[in-house]
Amino acid sequence: MPFSSYKTIGSVLQEFQITYTEEDFIIETEFEISDYFREDLQITMEDGMVNNSEFAICENLIYPVLKEVWKSYRTQFILWSHQALSYDENLSGFPEYILAKKSPLGKFVFDKPFFVLIEAKQDNFEAGWAQCMAEMVAAQRLNEKPEQDVFGIVSNGGVWQFGKLNGSYFTRNRRFYTIQDLDKLFAVVNWIFEQCKIMLA
Template sequence: MYDSDLTGIPDYIISTKSELGKTVLGLPIIVVTEARQNNFTEGWGQCLAEMLASQKINRDDMLPVYGIVTDGEVWQFGRLVKDVFTKNRTRLPVDNIDRLFGSISHLIETAEKHRTASAKNGG
């Protein structure tokens, strides 16, 4: 995704809208990684690498980058700020769709608030 130390293609990225159009990535704020064969440990390894690369793209390691790892049935959430990674212990099943979508919506709103505050502070 970003440099010689961190390479790869994320499964999904949610980013800000770039002034240069759809083909240019804005600031990445959320990365989503598939837990292939239900292996969440490897999924989090890949997701964390993508979150680190996103931090480099953002050029502000104090701006939180959020990660989601899912096998399509279960969803887990995490956050990276500077060099501190925090994984939420809650595992949300897809059949609890209201709570799952509420969590994703909250994550997007929180990420946007952090991004807006960072922009106001010159970050």
Template sequence: RQETLIYPILREIFRHHADRLSLFSHRALSINGDPDLTGTPDYLVSHRSPLGRSVMGKPLIVIIEAKQDDFTGGWGQCLAELVAAQMYNDDQDTPVFGIVTNGDTWEFGLLRRTDFILDIAPFTVRNLPELLGALDFAFRQGEISDTCANVC
């Protein structure tokens, strides 16, 4: 589902933000090289690093596939990745967005400090303009959440 349903939708929004953000697929998120603090989200959006497109900047959005339509399990994995992203960023004040999707239904959440907020209304591809708008909002919030003025 990832390559046929999820990626084309992400790519459509990402192309409008490619000058400031990077999109990674199955890129490990490792905290201080600790194998116990390493996870691999299905997709990850980060600030674009000044070191180039292939170097991950600060993670901003974590996208997890709800395998076998298991959104509860998907959110468990996503929340763990969101905490890892906060640790990677060394910043709990900057919100990190989480998305869990099976390709048809897309659920959005946000972690800031220790507060996790899950949007109770999922988006679906049946209303593609609304879904693309929600994704664009998350990408734009990521762009303005940190200007990368120091180190990404």
């Protein structure tokens, strides 16, 4: 069934026999945000309709943040938008965004390993994490390296939550971040990208 069929965290934990824990595992790593980005985001948030749908949240609030950090890592990774991800009939669908290794064959090749799965939800973080965790399981199985971290992000645009899957253990970061504190949010996303870069080595 598609990723979107998973509605509760408990159902994903049971189906895939994953142990759930919560702890603060993120080490904020400073990222310099341009004045242009700050001003552009502020204008968008003040005068634009940014959260009337999951598509609007993706385009106006999530993708701009991800893209700004990705630009510093673009030689190693491709940030895919709404790309099909399929492991089997129970694990398939279209995550909002996927951070994947940049293929030596060029940017048109959707290559593994897959490192970060990002889901947008207007307010239902339970369903968002259920869907994101299923996507993380699919990525882990496609990567064929269960000991390698796969990261997940669920956001309604304003609030951002972070987790990671390693083997059969899922850890959700206790602390969540908001787009109102842009420096800390960027520091977290930057740390995750940096961990992915380390795993490529």
